[in-house]
């Protein structure tokens with residue numbers, strides 16, 4: 001098989017390759033570095049303040065009243081919980097298919113994650129949400145739109161109303177997505193976004209909290225660490241609203257740097273074009289891999305407009321060692337695939353059973369059954385249509401190789417899940 005592999009076409013594109021920063025961002029970053037003014041607050045007017053301008057632009061882009069830019073998506077989630085008055089030890093509901101910084105943000109805020117099962121469509125199971133909300137007495141749901149899979153937001157909002165839950169949206173993978181024509185990030189009391197390199201916007205590190213309530217926005221600005229310089233915010237409630245909270249609100253030093261904002265502003269302007277291309281890449285690979293009877297893409301509602309930067313799919317009916325063999329064959333041909341069912345957590349990919357720090361969560365059987373076959377391909381914008389077709393071919397051929405080997409041994413894999 002080794003020599004066969006060597007003669008087969010390989011993907012030469014590096015799937016970890018981010019987009020370059022637009023020239024306008026580089027030029028502004030150089031200008032800032034020459035001036036040394038990298039801190040967002042300084043002795044300058046708001047009109048020259050890159051972070052304040054970006055906050056204003058981001059709030060308008062998402063369609064919320066206020067935006068506070070911070071140093072990571074995880075920090076934005078933590079701030080959201082703080083301004084919603086989460087107290088030490090409070091339970092916070094969160095869907096089990098998410099990334100480690102999400103339960104991490106709940107713990108950072110002093111609260112305790114209560115994981116909710118997901119269904120075969122990868123999104124939160126609203127029946128389990130009801131059960132866990134009643135059993136825990138939680139008053140907040142942190143809904144992670146993980147990898148841009150959008151839950152039925154009509155059902156989620158109905159459940160939140162019925163259970164008296166405040167919603168925080170984790171939109172780290174959902175910038176530009178919508179449900180029923182309404183932008184994701186505008187459903188809850190607050191929403192958090194990330195600008196870490198492998199997101200829609202890349203500053204290396206960065207995050208945004210968006211919200212509409214003036215008191216909560218004032219507290220977020222103060223918590224983020226505004227050093228009495230909150231007058232330099234352009235996306236902010238009236239100064240007297242902020243002043244009223246000043247002595248109540250500790251500084252957590254979570255600010256975004258001017259340098260990050262300089263890199264992000266031109267990216268935000270170009271985002272609609274980039275998001276359209278990302279979806280085209282997703283759909284091209286998705287359609288091609290779904291032609292394999294061993295692959296299933298989750299169903300998408302016509303009310304969902306997703307905004308993909310990667311492709312997720314389930315491998316159906318494979319044992320763990322067979323999935324590992326499929327992924328090894330793909331990796332040998334230049335196609336790295338992440339797997340949420342892996343025994344060990346690896347680069348960006350983990351599952352509830354790896355989060356012992358989150359406390360006892362019960363078996364989470366449904367979630368683990370879905371994650372057992374759930375795989376993920378990162379899709380940089382540099383992928384051409386030919387790269388997409390080749391990636392799909394590599395995966396389909398790897399699957400066929402493993403299935404044929406199984407036929408040779410008379411084994412049957414495992415019952416299809418997910």
Ligand SMILES: Cc1ncc(COP(=O)(O)O)c(C=O)c1O
Pocket residue numbers: 072073074075098099101102144145146147170172173193194195196205206207
């Ligand atoms: C689903 C999800 N939420 C939140 C975050 C946190 O973002 P950051 O890395 O900016 O803290 C990430 C980061 O990868 C993520 O994948």
